[in-house]
Amino acid sequence: MKHMLLAGAVTLASTAFALGASAQTITLGAAVSQSGKYSTNGMHTINGYNLAIELINARGGVKVGDTTYKLAIKYYDDESTPARGAELAERLIKQDGIKFLLGPYSSGLTKAIAPVTEKYGVPMVEANGASRSLFTNGYKYLFAVLSTSEQYLSSAVSLAAEMAKKEGRDPSSVRIAAAFENDPFSQDVRAGVLDDAKSFGMKVVIDDSLPKNLSDMTPTMTKVKALKPDLFVVSGHSKGAATATRQMAEQNVYVPMVAMTHCDSADIVGKFGKAAEGILCAAQWAPSLTYQDDLFGTAADFAKKFKEKYGYAPPYQAAESAAAVEVFTKAFERAGSLDQAKVRDALAATDMQTFYGNIKFDKNGKNIAKPMVLYQVQNGELVVVAPTKWAQAKVVFPRKRN
Template identity: 45%
Template sequence: MAAAGIAVTVGGGPIAVASDDEVVLGTTVPLTGAHKRSGTDTHNRYELAIRRINERGGFDVDGKRYRLTACYYGDNSHPLKAQELIGRLIYEDGVKFILGPYHSVQNRAVLATVKRNRVPMVDAHSIAQKQDNRRNGYAFAVAATPDQYFMPAREFAAAISEGFGKAANDLRIAIATQDDAFSQQVRAGVLSDVRRLGTTCVIDDQLPENFADMSVTLEKIKALKPDLFLVSGHESTAISAMSQI
């Protein structure tokens, strides 16, 4: 069998025609623009999954083995472009299975298209709940909702608190979140669990978009010494936060 073929298209053009033992997956990724770094990572992760599945002989449907191949269009980090290109994948390229684009805004933009055309889409990225329209029956999530992102860390900290000579309700939590729908729902989940677990939130900071310095928050951390520090944002936020911490 031939290896999976990859069609990475930024400006347009035909995709590779799949053989009768291949299933073509289509998506858009931000190969340029504000989300270029995350788009590249998304492309690489999809490719890793496809390669691993094909290395194991693909997958079985009613006794027949199929391999995966993928077509990517670059959406320039723009939701309307993502919507246009998902339409192209369906109408012009004949793709019958969609992988969710990177970023919740792009996902929201394409949901109506996959619903209208009854094409299944797998959301590989968490989507802000107010944008969640998966009840249409054609979009399927494989990630936790934003409010659940830090739940295991919070519950684990509460569970082991006695080992540090503290009761669970004596734990002090600090959070720093960006001001976007996704990150703010992460924050809402943290604050909900603070109430549920009886812990205390001693720092609740908002990080500006594309921030490069969190020294103000870190000075508060040094002064107040919380037991758990949670930071929510996108990839550039995480990199900046980790390097400064």
């Protein structure tokens, strides 16, 4: 009996030792939506984070000072509700002792979590909160790798102006129909579109606010059918993109130019096939871009690795999430310490190229080094059509009638 106890004690002690040895891990925390209306994009976010972690660990980890650390992430499910997100951020920091956070999915959740990380001085690199207002608060611990939301659809508006000129019409004759979800992100996109429309003197003939969790936008479609606008812009995360594409086809609504956000994460090509043809999609990133880094390689390499692991082409949400982890690692290395303030300063000094794009933060923590791109669905493929520097093909205008 005594021996058994002794043996037990030895086992325990050695386990403790083993644990101590493997404790050379930096655990990042993240509350990401795995249920609720953002669950699809939450999954893309998590897959992006995990792929980055896996690659970094496979290369041996992160070297901070003289120690090499492995990376890990502690996840919680915020259920797509801001109140839960704020609670979980607090829990990660206060109860789980997490010192560094990765962002959640969506602007609303980021808005709820940023005050918490700010309060405790916890650096957060986020990849999926694009709302402009996040970066006017002078937050010191918030860093975002993506372009802000008012830039999402503005290229579509200028494209419409260009097309009007080509047809020999004045850009101010363009009539816009707009349908935006009533949430922080989409309302910001709307503000960008309205500003641009104003600068061209275009008329916004429909300006609909869509309910959250939308699965029906028949009233908007009816109006679009009656008013025949030249440009139809929609933003409502993945559900909005899917609903708009489906109902335009079902209800035979034709607009010569249609632009929306989130069509790649909603997989409108795979789900709706021909109905998606000709639709313009705003994206933070595309696999055909020429950026590269030493971890993932080129944008195309990332896309390949991602597809091998998860079995689907990476939407930009996954790419930017992976980039966020990369930015964090580089900051750890440059800081040479796991001190939160030092890591924060190292993050602020970031100026690098990743497979996802150039990353350089302004004093509010937003990335000012990367433009948006505009895709078009052409023959069942997402093809970059703007900006011209990366365009793979000319835009097809007007889009074909089905």
